Amino acid sequence: MSTDLDEQLAAMLKEHAGGDIDPAPIVEHARRRGRRLGLRRRGLIAGGAAAACAVLAAVVMTIPAGRAPDRATMPGTALALPDAPGQPGAIARPEAVGADPGVVHFTTDSLVGGAESATWSAGRGAESVEFQGPTGQARFVLARSVATLDALQQTLSSAGRPQPPTDVRVDGRPGVAWFDPSGDAKLWFVRWQPVDGLWAQLDIYATTRDEATAAASRVRFDGAHRCVVPFRLQLLPPGGRLLECSVKLGRSERGSFAEGSLVLGDEAGRWLTVRAQHVPGYDARAADLVAGPYRARRQGSDVLEMFVKPCVVEAFLKGWGNGYTESDGLTVLSGYQPARDLDHPNTW
Known part of the structure; x- marks a missing residue:
């Protein structure tokens, strides 16, 4: 891959003399995040004086073995929040992502299928949604820098043994993916640039890399919600x-x-x-x-x-x-x- 993504990742991975790319730093970073299992970053929010946060939610994912639903699933529309008329999506205005706490500049309608709960957040440089339900759990984050993504605590459970990243393409855009063992399934991390100037990451339980990247490709960046x-x-x-x-x-x-x-x-x-x-x-x-x-x-x-x-x-x-x-x-x-x-x- 030969884009800004490649340069950013190379900068993260070059640690030793000789210039060879060593995957250890990114793996160690993910491992440190893995040790914080069970900690949930509560996206705490703000809007205008009439403040506010929203989008559609409910997720289709592979569930790790042994996880059982507490209740029946609910329609995705039950987790819906208002559209943001006149507000552009992330592709049209990447600089707006995370800048307005009252707007989420992406949609996950086709990724959402039957979650029991969804937590949305916006502001301070990032926007995110975390889904949880009978079919599993996932978190998507959109930010204006890799540093913002790296600063987030891991919220999904894993073994704390992340594997080296490999190149992938998400909806035609270059990215990387790596996984961490988690029971019969794996916790996959897919990171890519949906548009220059923005970084996206999906953390999701999946059995294969292709399954994880296919899920990531279902996030859309041409709409917005309050x-x-x-x-x-x-x-x-x-x-x-x-x-x-x-x-x-x-x-x-x-x-x-x-x-x-x-x-x-x-x-x-x-x-x-x-x-x-x-x-x-x-x-x-x-x-x-x-x-x-x-x-x-x-x-x-x-x-x-x-x-x-x-x-x-x-x-x-x-x-x-x-x-x-x-x-x-x-x-x-x-x-x-x-x-x-x-x-x-x-x-x-």
Whole structure:
């Protein structure tokens, strides 16, 4: 392969004198990611003041042996979020990817088949979706740099023994693929450039490389969707703006919305995360702090919690945030405005 992809990969792989390409660095990098199994990067999100995150979801994949569904599959449309009228796809405007936390610049309609849940995120240089269901699990990420992809934690389980990469083509574009053993199936990583200036990666359980690359080719880059959560943040700290958005939809007796997050921050590098989780029947605890019309309580020294029926709402000042004070967190929570209908994202 003789494109920017080749140059980027060669730069990553050249480690020793003599100029020969050694696959050890990329394998070691993947191995380090593999050790973080079970950790899920929660794409925490942000849109405009009316914030938001979305796209269609549900996946057709090979399932590792021994994994059984908890519930019947649901139609892909049950995980759908609103279209973004007038917004271009990634091919038309690659520089927009990850820059607007309110828009996802790709679609996975043909990849989606029957997932139980899908988590979408956009902002801070990347956009992603992770599917999970009876047929397996996969994650797709689109970013403007290889470094952004490399910085992401691995979220799918594997043996932590990644094999050397080989050249592939995805929908006619050059890329690389490597795998990590995972039971009877393999966890495949397919990385390619759908257009100059963008990097894509699909992590998926599959039995063969061809199966994995065929799945990757079903991602489309000529459409866009809104990233939406069922709440707005009406009050931000001085200089604050929305940076990232994340929303999880799934099949449940309590509705399709599971949780959503917005990340806000400023030019000084401070950031704060507000997360809402759908928890009907939650027994609200005594709260001694005032956040506008709400009552809030401390969870340790760096998390504020309040209950706005039917959601538990949290403000993370550290860990998932950094630099804002408790007073800032209470100000943000005081401007929390929930949507009336949790089950219809087109109304958020």
